[in-house]
Amino acid sequence: MAPRIHTVDLHFRNEAHAVAAYIVEGPQGLVLIETGPRSTLDTLLHAIAELGYQRGDIRDVLVTHIHLDHAGVTGTLCSANPKLQVYVHERGAPHMVRPTKLLASAKQLYGGDMDRLWGDFLAVPQANVHVLRGGERISLGDRELEVAYIPGHASHHVGFLDRSSGVGFVGD
16 A cells, blocks of 8 residues: 655745645554644644544654744643654654743744744653664654654754655655
């Protein structure tokens, strides 16, 4: 069976092709690669519903890096689904669990536009976090993703390769 991978244009700031998330359907539920910011949650949930699923069907979230446009709604998803597992590089993981520094840094850039652009960024419970370094293989039901550490855009940047489909998820 061919893997079912869906690209979701999150229409960030009502603009097409600015921010995307990927939904991977599997026998045990959904895997999200990237989540987008909290400000695009309704669009993400609508895409999930269009595929016949609900928020509770998401079982794993993989983020290439922790910037708000890639991982911003992860904590919100965890609060609604406490069994959700989150995969993130070791340098980004502490900021997903305790986002104070991340948010302070972003606020320096975006100031009063933080809420309008990104929405809330909730912490991810430590128990839900799987720390990546690069070189791992993540088994996600009927597929396995290879993890590569690819710093550059961010020091905590990883990419995921799904050899069964030939698709790579590389973030920015």
